[in-house]
Amino acid sequence: MLNTKFTPQTWPEHPEQATHEGKNKYVGIWIFICSDIVLFASLFATYISLRNKGPAGMQFTSQELFELPLAFVMTMFLLTSSLTSVYAMYHLKNYNFKGVQLWTGVTVLLGLGFLALEIYEFYHYVHIGFGYTQSAFSSAFFTLVGTHGLHVIIGLVWMICLIVRNASRGLNLYNAPKYFVASIYWHFIDVVWVFIFTVVYLMGVLG
Amino acid sequence: MSHDTEIQGRSQSQYEFDRRKSAVQMRKQVINFAIMIFLTFVAFATVVADFAPTFIKPVILLLAGIQVVLQLYSFMHMDDKHAPFIGVISTFVWVGAVIAFTFFLAFNTIIWW
Numbered sequence: 001m002l003n004t005k006f007t008p009q010t011w012p013e014h015p016e017q018a019t020h021e022g023k024n025k026y027v028g029i030w031i032f033i034c035s036d037i038v039l040f041a042s043l044f045a046t047y048i049s050l051r052n053k054g055p056a057g058m059q060f061t062s063q064e065l066f067e068l069p070l071a072f073v074m075t076m077f078l079l080t081s082s083l084t085s086v087y088a089m090y091h092l093k094n095y096n097f098k099g100v101q102l103w104t105g106v107t108v109l110l111g112l113g114f115l116a117l118e119i120y121e122f123y124h125y126v127h128i129g130f131g132y133t134q135s136a137f138s139s140a141f142f143t144l145v146g147t148h149g150l151h152v153i154i155g156l157v158w159m160i161c162l163i164v165r166n167a168s169r170g171l172n173l174y175n176a177p178k179y180f181v182a183s184i185y186w187h188f189i190d191v192v193w194v195f196i197f198t199v200v201y202l203m204g205v206l207g
Numbered sequence: 208m209s210h211d212t213e214i215q216g217r218s219q220s221q222y223e224f225d226r227r228k229s230a231v232q233m234r235k236q237v238i239n240f241a242i243m244i245f246l247t248f249v250a251f252a253t254v255v256a257d258f259a260p261t262f263i264k265p266v267i268l269l270l271a272g273i274q275v276v277l278q279l280y281s282f283m284h285m286d287d288k289h290a291p292f293i294g295v296i297s298t299f300v301w302v303g304a305v306i307a308f309t310f311f312l313a314f315n316t317i318i319w320w
Contacts, residue, residue: 017291079240082278191283194278206264
């Protein structure tokens with residue numbers, strides 16, 4: 001059953017929900033996401049409380065530290081990767097395996113672009129003396145944004161594994177839910193980033 | 208594991224109808240994406256335009272809220288009424304949001320002040 005070969009016509013309309021296993025995965029990823037919401041909530045609350053707080057005479061403030069153009073480009077990368085992931089799910093529905101692989105691949109590339117910019121940003125901050133242990137502000141900042149970056153890395157490894165492992169398998173009801181769940185996870189990463197660019201970067205520049 | 212699954216081929220007309228339906232859905236997703244990009248532009252623009260912070264802060268938080276709800280209900284398919292346990296999922300997500308707000312409130316009023 002899980003290895004049945006399909007044609008576009010026999011392919012179910014909701015392939016991710018067609019099997020019992022697929023339904024379990026669907027609910028499972030959401031339960032994970034709900035617990036992740038709470039994790040990020042605690043990190044956001046900590047960051048908001050500790051923003052600009054540190055040893056007396058600390059020369060770093062969020063107003064001077066953050067660069068809006070960089071944050072804007074990173075936002076565009078991640079937001080666009082969300083759309084390409086939707087395209088992958090569109091092709092999943094239409095039983096077009098090449099489309100799924102291609103658009104998941106584009107999503108990975110955009111995610112890598114985002115990650116490269118984030119690594120550059122962190123490297124720059126550490127280089128000018130704003131390291132993890134520099135202040136309560138820096139610890140809270142790196143923990144919050146770094147945890148998000150870790151989620152991005154996990155998402156990228158996940159999608160690369162899917163692309164490579166299923167390359168010769170083709171689409172079936174065994175791997176359709178896997179692609180779908182990875183896509184939901186990727187959108188969630190974007191959801192968290194929306195709050196990061198608003199709360200950390202935009203409100204940080206405002207002071 | 209999968210004995211409860213029944214696969215039935217769709218009739219030609221049903222198949223064409225489903226194809227069209229998912230194409231229409233995809234167009235809607237692209238429109239949603241355009242709205243999200245627009246909201247992001249507006250958020251960055253209000254900050255760059257240098258309005259009063261007391262005005263900007265609630266506005267950009269509201270824009271972020273709208274964008275996240277769009278993500279959840281369109282890209283993440285929380286509007287799919289037939290998804291398994293979608294009621295439980297929605298409840299969990301919104302309770303998660305309430306807990307998130309409680310964190311924010313507690314950390315900023317009780318723990319540090």
